[in-house]
Amino acid sequence: MPPLDSSPIRNFDALSEDHMPEDIVARETQIAEMRACLSPAERGLKPIHAWLHGRPGTGKTTIARYVTSQLEHNTRVESVYVNCWQHSTLFMVLQGIVEALRIIVPDNANTVVKLHRIRSKMKSSPLIVVLDEIDKTEPKERDRILYTLSSVSTVGTVAISNSRSSLFELEDRVRSRLGPTLIAFDPYRVQDLYRILEARVKLSLAPTAYSAEVIERIATLAAGDARVAIQTLLKAAQLAESQGTRTISVDQITEAASAARKLKTQYTLAKMTEHHKLLYDLVVSAPQTTTSVLWASYQQRCQALDKRPIAERTFNLYIHTLVVKGLIERERAAVLGNVYTVRPAA
């Protein structure tokens, strides 16, 4: 066992999910686009609505938090962050805003009362409302949330979702009232992830624990996802620590990358409905199946479990969501019609 001071990990905080990086890598365009949307607020005007979209781990939450907190720091513009996975109805979103703005409302206040108080408090000052994970809300509730908030003359919303499709699922009147600026977050390139990891290792690991090859390997295995990259680094360092090695090895990276991918799957599925999970399990148990076979086996499974199946249109939507989340892959099958082959993501 090496002495304690040879432990590869010096500081866990820099590898945690809530760590706010000082330098944001490779997102200059998105930061500039978001600032352009929010800049009217600096002149006391309603911000332009923004819609941030991209696959998991592409920096959407980080950039939204970074830009709004800089704005709050440098100006008097207020912003509120609401996670719609936890606050999935209009009632809960308004409650989140009321609490963040420290507005006192009676315990039994309904949405009308809360909205009225928010309007009065923000009568002449702009407010930015970040609605993270907006795609976790039911479409009807999503319409209500966005329609209501966009009707407040001083509020600009920053909605965050994994794909643009949740914007196009909105009712026409809601989408046209919102008219958001779309800001795309593409998966990171290997060299971007390298730079993200490089900054983190300097803060968190002993210099002897890693090399350029270690960082490059982790960046390559993460397939564009910064969360997977950071979790792989953390797991590999923990393995090195528990196995008493000073430097992270190739085997430790391989094991850590597979653990990080599993974690990503669990993390993503945990935020989805039981029908998404059922469909995902069916794809895993019959890799390389077609969507028509999957639809039939899904209905059988529901019958066996005594559950009401979702409609076929919703089934297609759920398959699309599983693809967008990076959990499964889909390819058009070599037969006529809208039949696809599906398999678990590599």
Ligand SMILES: Nc1ncnc2c1ncn2[C@@H]1O[C@H](COP(=O)(O)OP(=O)(O)OP(=O)(O)O)[C@@H](O)[C@H]1O
């Ligand atoms: N450009 C970046 N520079 C430094 N760190 C980053 C960058 N982008 C993401 N990260 C880090 O990667 C992790 C995941 O990022 P983030 O939570 O912003 O992804 P996301 O796009 O919101 O994912 P999801 O869709 O799953 O919510 C965080 O720990 C964050 O600090």
Ligand SMILES: [Mg+2]
């Ligand atoms: Mg996020």
